[in-house]
Amino acid sequence: xxxxxxxxxxxxxxxxxxxxxxxxxDTAYVAGLSNVNDFMxxxxxxxxxWDATEPSRGTFTFSGGDAVASLAQKNGQLxxxxxxxxxxxxxxxxxxxxFDNATLQSIVTTHCSTVYVATRINYILYSYSWDVVNExxxxxxxxxxxxxxxxxxDGYVALALKAARAADPAAKLYINDYNIENxxxxxxxxxxxxKSLLAQGAPLDGIGFQCHFIVGSVPTSxxxxxxxxxxxxxxxxxxxxxxxxTLPSTPALLAQQKTDYQNVIAACNNxxxxxxxxxxxxxxxxxxVPSTFxxxxxxxxxxxxxVKKPAYDGIVAGFFS
Ligand code: G3I
Numbered sequence: 001x002x003x004x005x006x007x008x009x010x011x012x013x014x015x016x017x018x019x020x021x022x023x024x025x026d027t028a029y030v031a032g033l034s035n036v037n038d039f040m041x042x043x044x045x046x047x048x049x050w051d052a053t054e055p056s057r058g059t060f061t062f063s064g065g066d067a068v069a070s071l072a073q074k075n076g077q078l079x080x081x082x083x084x085x086x087x088x089x090x091x092x093x094x095x096x097x098x099f100d101n102a103t104l105q106s107i108v109t110t111h112c113s114t115v116y117v118a119t120r121i122n123y124i125l126y127s128y129s130w131d132v133v134n135e136x137x138x139x140x141x142x143x144x145x146x147x148x149x150x151x152x153x154d155g156y157v158a159l160a161l162k163a164a165r166a167a168d169p170a171a172k173l174y175i176n177d178y179n180i181e182n183x184x185x186x187x188x189x190x191x192x193x194x195k196s197l198l199a200q201g202a203p204l205d206g207i208g209f210q211c212h213f214i215v216g217s218v219p220t221s222x223x224x225x226x227x228x229x230x231x232x233x234x235x236x237x238x239x240x241x242x243x244x245x246t247l248p249s250t251p252a253l254l255a256q257q258k259t260d261y262q263n264v265i266a267a268c269n270n271x272x273x274x275x276x277x278x279x280x281x282x283x284x285x286x287x288x289v290p291s292t293f294x295x296x297x298x299x300x301x302x303x304x305x306x307v308k309k310p311a312y313d314g315i316v317a318g319f320f321s
Contacts, residue, residue, distance in 0.1 A: 002037030003301075003312070006319035007277060010269050013128070014078050014276040015315075016041025018240065021064045023286050024071065032282065032306055034075045041078040041128065043239070043278050044068040045288070048081055049089040053115050057093055057107070060114055072126050080239065080278060081130035083176065084112045085160045087146035088135075095147050104151045109163040116167035128276075129172035131208055131239065132164045133157050136193070137177060141185030157193065158202040165203035176208030176239050182219035191228055198232060208239035211264060212280070215245040215253055218260045223267040230273030238268055240280040243311070244289045244299035253298075258314035261301065265318025277315075 007015035017039050023029050033039055046052060047064030054060050072079045085108060099107060112132065136144055136157060143149045148156040157175065164173050175194070180187040190207065197204045207229050213219070226236050243260050245253045268274035281287055283302040290297040301311040 001316055002035065003315050004040040005037050006316045008040070010319040011272075012268075012274075012276050012319070014041035014278075015039065016043065016077070016080070016276065016278040017282040018043040018045040018082075018278060018280045019068060019071075020045040020281070020286065021047050021067055023281075024067060026285075028306055029283065029285070030071075032302070034071070036075060036077065039075075039077060039282070041080060041276060041278060042068060042072050042075075043080040043082050045082075045281065046089070048115065049083060049086065050094065050111065051089045051091045054111055055091050057097075058110070069126055077126075078128040079126045081116070081127050081171070082239075083131035083134040084115055084164060085132065085148060085156065086134035087144055087148070090147070099151060101151055101153075104148070105156075105159055108148065108152070108156060108160055112160050112163035113167035116164050116171070127168060127171045129174055129206060129237070130164060130168070131176040132160050132173045133175045135177050136175065137180075137186055137189050139179050139186055141189035154193075158197060158200060161197070161203050172205040172235065173203055174206040174208045174237070174239075175204065176210060178210035178212055178240075180207075181209050181211055181213075181222045181225060183221045183225055187225050187228075191232075194229060194232055194234060198234075204234065206235040206237060206275075208237050210240040210280075211238050211242075212240060213243045213260065213264065215243055215257045215260055218243065218264055222264065223270055226267060226271045226274055230271055235273050235275045236268075236271065237275055238264070238277040241277060242280045242287060242289065242299035244293065244296045247290075247295055247297050249298040254310045257298075258310035261311045261314035262318040262321070265315050266321040269319055269321055 004015040180190045285304045289299045
């Protein structure tokens with residue numbers, strides 16, 4: 001049973017993977033990614049971000065994002081758009097522009113509506129959902145002090161959601177973040193934001209839980225946090241799952257990683273409103289982890305040679321738990 005087949009059997013909409021444009025020249029990798037038995041959804045890891053799509057004001061480049069959208073279309077896979085408004089991977093003209101509130105609001109509106117579509121018909125047809133706002137909070141639950149919050153205030157989130165809804169009425173609109181998978185200040189901040197947006201009538205459909213975890217210490221209150229959000233009528237999704245370890249990997253670490261993957265998937269499986277799972281690339285060959293966390297890696301369910309690890313069976317077991 002493949003990962004997507006298991007997810008489907010469990011009543012989920014998809015199991016999927018992030019990918020990135022440089023990897024699409026690797027034919028063995030693309031063959032694995034295109035196996036719809038494992039992956040019924042893909043997310044562009046970088047090519048729909050602001051620096052890639054609007055490198056200078058009003059000039060939009062869609063070639064990278066289009067390549068990922070075309071692959072999804074060819075394979076019959078869903079697309080998760082990622083992302084519209086984020087503090088990171090912003091071009092300098094946004095961060096250093098010193099725009100006043102009204103101007104930055106107009107920039108955000110234009111960016112979100114255009115990235116969503118304009119003439120990008122394939123995004124409209126294949127986007128299941130979009131991470132409209134990514135990582136709005138610090139780990140202590142305070143607002144991140146980025147250019148959007150500093151200039152526009154809390155209202156930038158509703159503004160971005162409304163622009164996205166106007167551009168693509170069919171896509172599910174998400175806020176996506178990490179370290180909200182356990183109860184605590186950051187999860188509470190996200191819950192309060194979600195409540196406030198819903199009370200205002202802002203077009204929010206879902207919350208994405210990134211789930212960048214560490215072997216042996218996956219969150220224990222994940223399922224109850226998911227339930228707090230679905231109780232508001234929102235859907236939830238695991239959007240960037242990986243579970244890293246200190247290298248080198250050993251049979252014991254790989255066995256623990258299998259258990260960890262199974263437990264994370266089981267938490268989603270137990271919550272009806274948890275609609276899908278995306279891993280942040282499927283192979284260690286292209287994982288973001290080693291370049292960010294020195295000495296750590298082996299976070300994905302396939303190894304660097306595209307061979308399945310025990311984690312693969314852990315994921316399947318999670319969907320049958
Ligand atoms: O595009 C340049 C290239 O021109 C240059 O030669 C090269 C040299 O380092 O860098 C390239 O940019 C890199 C970019 O990925 C594209 O490959 C950046 O250095 C690198 O920092 C960037 O990393 C990405 C990271 O987001 C940036 O924050 C990862 O690939 C991407 O997987 C990661 O994804 C994020 C999610 O969007 C949000 N959640 C966390 C997740 C992991 O950090």
